[in-house]
Amino acid sequence: MIIQPKTRGFICTTAHPEGCAKQIEKQIKYVQSQKKISGPANVLVIGASTGYGLASRIAAAFGAGANTIGVFFDRPAEGSRTASAGWYNSAAFEEQANQLGLKSFSIVGDAFSNGIKEKTIELIKNEFKNVDLVIYSVASPRRTHPVTGETFSSVIKPIGTAYSNKTMNFHTGEVSDTTIEPATEEEVRQTIAVMGGEDWSMWIDELSKAGVLADGATTVAYSYIGPEVTHAIYREGTIGKAKNDLEQTAIKLNEQLGAKGGRAFVSVNKALVTQSSSAIPVVPLYISALYKVMKEKGIHENCIEQIYRLFSDRLYGEGPATADGSTLIRIDDWEMREDVQKEVMDRWNKLETANVSELADLEGYREDFFNLFGFQTEGVDYDAESDPAVELPNSY
Ligand code: NAD
Numbered sequence: 001m002i003i004q005p006k007t008r009g010f011i012c013t014t015a016h017p018e019g020c021a022k023q024i025e026k027q028i029k030y031v032q033s034q035k036k037i038s039g040p041a042n043v044l045v046i047g048a049s050t051g052y053g054l055a056s057r058i059a060a061a062f063g064a065g066a067n068t069i070g071v072f073f074d075r076p077a078e079g080s081r082t083a084s085a086g087w088y089n090s091a092a093f094e095e096q097a098n099q100l101g102l103k104s105f106s107i108v109g110d111a112f113s114n115g116i117k118e119k120t121i122e123l124i125k126n127e128f129k130n131v132d133l134v135i136y137s138v139a140s141p142r143r144t145h146p147v148t149g150e151t152f153s154s155v156i157k158p159i160g161t162a163y164s165n166k167t168m169n170f171h172t173g174e175v176s177d178t179t180i181e182p183a184t185e186e187e188v189r190q191t192i193a194v195m196g197g198e199d200w201s202m203w204i205d206e207l208s209k210a211g212v213l214a215d216g217a218t219t220v221a222y223s224y225i226g227p228e229v230t231h232a233i234y235r236e237g238t239i240g241k242a243k244n245d246l247e248q249t250a251i252k253l254n255e256q257l258g259a260k261g262g263r264a265f266v267s268v269n270k271a272l273v274t275q276s277s278s279a280i281p282v283v284p285l286y287i288s289a290l291y292k293v294m295k296e297k298g299i300h301e302n303c304i305e306q307i308y309r310l311f312s313d314r315l316y317g318e319g320p321a322t323a324d325g326s327t328l329i330r331i332d333d334w335e336m337r338e339d340v341q342k343e344v345m346d347r348w349n350k351l352e353t354a355n356v357s358e359l360a361d362l363e364g365y366r367e368d369f370f371n372l373f374g375f376q377t378e379g380v381d382y383d384a385e386s387d388p389a390v391e392l393p394n395s396y
Contacts, residue, residue, distance in 0.1 A: 003082055003386050005375045007171065010278040012085075012373040016382070017390045019374025020088035021095075027055065027304040028062045028096055034308055037064040039316045040133035040218070044120065046071045046111050046203060049086025050372065051274035052222050053137030055303035057093065059311045060133065067103035067128055071111050071120060073140070077388035085275075085373045087392060094393040103127060106395040111138050112199050114146045117206045119396060124212040132214040133315075134207065136200040136221040139276035143194040146202070154194035156239055156280050157183035163232040166351060168285035170278070170365050175353045178281050183238045195242035197221070197249025204253055204264075216261040218315060219253060221246050223266045225332065226286070227341055229348060233282050250327040265321060267314075267329040270306050273368035286344070288360035289351065290335060293343045295361060299334045302368070306331055 006014045043060040047053035048070030060066040070093070074086035090106050097104035105123055109116040124131055144151045160182055167178040183191070200221050207213045223243045226234055234240055246266055253264035271277065271287050278284055294300040301309070310331045314321045322329055334340065347359040356362050370376040 001080060001385065001388060002383065003388065004382065005370060005373060012370070012375075014082045014373065015085040015088055016374035016377075016380065017083070017088045017091075017386060017388065019377040019380045020085055021092035021374075022377045022379055023371055023374060024058070024089055024092040024096065027058045030304050031059055031063040031308055034063065035312065037308075037311045037316050039064055040066050042066060042124075042128040042131045042214070043068045043133045043135065044071070044124065044131045044207075045069070045135045045137065047136065047138035048072050048106075049074050049090050051137065051139070051272075051276065052269060052303050052307060053135060054086075054089055054093070055307040056135040056137060058304060059307045061093075061097050061102050061104065062100075063308060063311060064316070065102065066133070068097070069105045069107060069120060069123060069128075069131075071107045071109075071116060073110060074108060076392065077390065080388075082388040083390060088374060088390055091390045091392045094395075098393065104394055106392055108392070108395055110144070112140075112143045112146060117203060121206065121210045121212055123396065124207075125210070130212045130214040130217075131207070132217045134204065134213070134217065134219040136203065136219065138199070139274075140194060143199065145193070152190040152193040154191040154238070154242070155183055155187045156233065156237065157181065157187060158232045158237045159183055159188060159241070163237075165229065165233070165282050166285055166348075167281050168288065168356065170284050170288070170362065170369065173353065173356050173362050175285065175351055175356050180233060180281060188238050188241055191238040192242045192245050195239060196245030198245075200246065201249050201253060204256070208256075213257075213262070217257060218263045218265070219257065220265045220267050220315065220329075221250065223247060223268050224271065225268050225336075226271055227336075227344070229345070230282055230286055233280065247328060254327045263321070265315075265327050265329050267310055268332045270301060270332045270335045272303055272306070273365055273372065274303070275372060278369060284365060285351065285360065286348070288356070288362055288365045289344050289347045290340070291361035291364045292359065293340055293347070294334065295364070297340065299340075301334070
């Protein structure tokens with residue numbers, strides 16, 4: 001069939017198999033063009049099919065020559081409905097990893113469940129013996145607790161008072177004002193339960209108990225801080241509370257793993273277009289302005305460049321991962337540079353529908369958004385027939 005993008009708000013309900021494969025190739029080529037990363041050997045990535053988790057899996061496999069297991073929640077094609085982008089991404093990843101002779105497996109299912117944790121542990125035992133790096137990069141709107149059975153939903157809202165700011169519809173380029181009502185205490189609790197550190201901690205406990213975590217193993221989860229203008233909706237809002245919990249979990253896990261020479265970190269990453277970030281109000285407009293400024297200064301990075309720098313510079317670099325010995329890695333350092341933020345804020349104050357293309361990188365935002373689903377990708381003929389049914393090799 002001919003596969004075209006079908007968007008509904010910030011969601012695209014179709015994905016293009018050849019386009020996703022080309023996007024994977026591009027990320028692999030980038031990593032292969034850089035200096036080899038010295039470690040790790042066997043890696044588990046939880047939330048591995050898109051965004052930062054996918055980039056982590058690619059950096060580990062193609063930058064360090066690591067064997068990888070990717071855990072993710074994606075669906076195959078069904079009739080005329082295409083598979084999700086993460087499915088196509090992972091199929092392309094598996095194929096490329098196999099060609100290089102790397103061991104590589106995909107586990108499709110709910111990372112929050114006990115069943116998927118058990119399946120993963122079994123696979124590690126049989127295929128790798130143990131893992132020396134665990135990346136936790138799950139972004140989800142919901143979580144069912146494996147012990148109590150309670151289902152939590154996460155929301156992105158301010159806390160205490162309503163928050164008003166500019167936002168953008170990136171399809172039309174319309175800039176408008178938006179007001180978001182504050183969250184209830186119950187919404188805060190549920191958001192922490194979904195996006196906080198409990199599940200990460202459960203994974204590390206289960207892996208340790210099963211004896212499949214190598215001595216000296218590292219684990220990393222991802223967070224975001226960002227500028228003042230987004231604080232009320234992000235860092236000081238419901239999601240920020242969850243990220244505080246994640247960061248506290250890193251401190252606890254670092255002590256736990258430290259007994260055997262292991263390490264735990266939260267890496268604070270740059271704001272980028274992913275399926276998760278496009279759902280947050282205000283943030284897409286900020287990202288567009290940030291892209292423009294960082295591109296002009298020649299320091300723009302996408303997920304793969306950020307993660308390559310995280311691995312090569314911080315996690316497996318010559319110096320310590322953090323300058324102050326804490327468990328918080330700041331790979332958002334270029335985004336947060338004073339000159340970058342000053343320029344972004346100058347533009348922010350002037351931004352409106354009439355000047356959005358000039359002051360912000362609306363085109364770049366759109367392109368990245370469509371790229372996430374394998375569209376607007378060079379070298380792909382979108383008028384040609386494409387078979388949506390793609391097999392996912394090495395999957396469980
Ligand atoms: P994403 O939506 O691109 O990726 C989320 C991944 O989680 C996908 O692989 C998806 O399949 C997987 N997933 C979701 N629910 C799952 C479940 N129940 N079981 C198994 N897998 C599941 O998101 P992203 O933007 O790459 O976010 C990853 C992490 O990076 C998050 O912690 C996010 O807060 C953080 N982060 C993102 C940004 C940004 O700007 N995008 C910036 C800094 C930090």
